[in-house]
Amino acid sequence: MKAAILTGPGNLVVKEVGTPPCPDGGLLVKTRACSICTTDAKMYHQGQRDLAYPRILGHEFSGVVAESHTRDGAFEPGDRVQVAPGIGCGRCPACRRGADNRCPHIGIFGFNYDGGFAEFVTVPERSVLGGGVNQIPEGTSFEEAALAEPLASCLNGQQQAGITGGDTVLILGAGPTGLLHARLARLKGAARILIAERLANRLETAELAGAERIIDLNSESTAEVAKEESGGRGVDVILLACREAALKSLLELLAPGGRMCLFSGLPAESARVRLDANLIHYRELSITGAYGGTAAQNRAALELIASGRIDVSRLITRRLSLDEIGEGLEYTGRREGLKATIKF
Ligand SMILES: [Zn+2]
Ligand SMILES: [Zn+2]
CATH class of the missing domain: 3.40.50.720 (NAD(P)-binding Rossmann-like Domain)
Known part of the structure; x- marks a missing residue:
């Protein structure tokens, strides 16, 4: 698959890498949209507290299930999904209270798990069980669904x-x-x-x-x-x-x-x-x-977008291909327009 790999501050290469296997109990998602966040631009230029290299950035993504190994068959190939970036442990006091964004063992796509600036993303079982994967309602586009994360x-x-x-x-x-x-x-x-x-x-x-x-x-x-x-x-x-x-x-x-x-x-x-x-x-x-959001807030945000109560369509001011990601990150860093989205 094609992926944008960040090996250190300012070092980003788009290249062919092996498509990762679908994890046990999890999903392999074919990325369709991944929007660029100010945090991505910042991480690209100077790194970030939770970032580990080498890394595929991108935490605002949506796509189609390519392969599903979920134990209860909750998702099937072809399902349109949006994935919350944070993966809580599900067991600590914060997770038990539903504040999984405060989990001390949290994993985050695009920070310490590979994210959406690649043709495929692996979604671990913990994300599925924690309610981090959401079906995108009909009528909502991939690029709109990806904005559930900032919302x-x-x-x-x-x-x-x-x-x-x-x-x-x-x-x-x-x-x-x-x-x-x-x-x-x-x-x-x-x-x-x-x-x-x-x-x-x-x-x-x-x-x-x-x-x-x-x-x-x-x-x-x-x-x-x-x-x-x-x-x-x-x-x-x-x-x-x-x-x-x-x-x-x-x-x-x-x-x-x-x-x-x-x-x-x-x-x-x-x-x-x-x-x-x-x-x-x-x-x-x-x-x-406030730092990030919970899986439940992510679900609620997608619902607000899908129901039309929050219209996000006009916030997307630039659409680019994965090969143009460098320009997308610069555009975001320059604060030229509003949201830039990588489309696959
Ligand atoms: Zn973001
Ligand atoms: Zn936890």
Whole structure:
């Protein structure tokens, strides 16, 4: 099969390798779509905490079952499937609580298991048993189904931040995840959504968020707009979907009872901050993290896409072949458009 192999930071080769055998109790999936994540671009350039080399990247994939060795015959060749990237152990306290994305023994496609930037992916039994493999409903395309993964991460972030009806939500970043966050927040009943962005091309597509207000960071101040749009009260929720953020001043924009979700990781130099503990105390603020999503959230995300409640079709702005993956990763890293997808 043809695969894109990363042997070290910046070293990516597309070449023929042996097609892996179908694992016992698992599946061999013929990849049909694998979207490129900002994390892939970052891993390609500089590596990542959970990444082991040599590796086939790609954790947002869907395809067709080519071979099935599942014990209960749950899947058959020809089934259209989308696969959640995280594979929990199923036995630890986190997995038992359904928080399999926090499993200390987690395996992740494209990080420590080979992922979707190859013509075939092997899906181990643990993924099948853990509910990580989902049938794609009819009418949903492979490229749309592959976006269940980023949407599941947003579901996780918003569950942590506890978005409820009537909330004013401030989203930092109008990239693909910022836009998904906006749509999801609306679905959860957010009354006002503000989305802030600096890049000109992403300001142009920010209307896809369906927000009440797009904040142009080149000419407007987030703090002033947040105050104005909330009648001076502050916003209820802040979702970080950007590469840079001044956490200390953002905290001051929260209304009493406000929640901030650190959805994106920050560069080391801006990650260490001093926060006013008394502000958190008196205003009863919460700060939460979010990293990936659970198998159940992945299932729910696919359902949201398939039912049309979250329309992801316009988020895909570039389609490439596996041979063009280098360009796809550069495109994603340059933040030129929204989502790029490798199609097979
Ligand atoms: Zn991703
Ligand atoms: Zn576990």
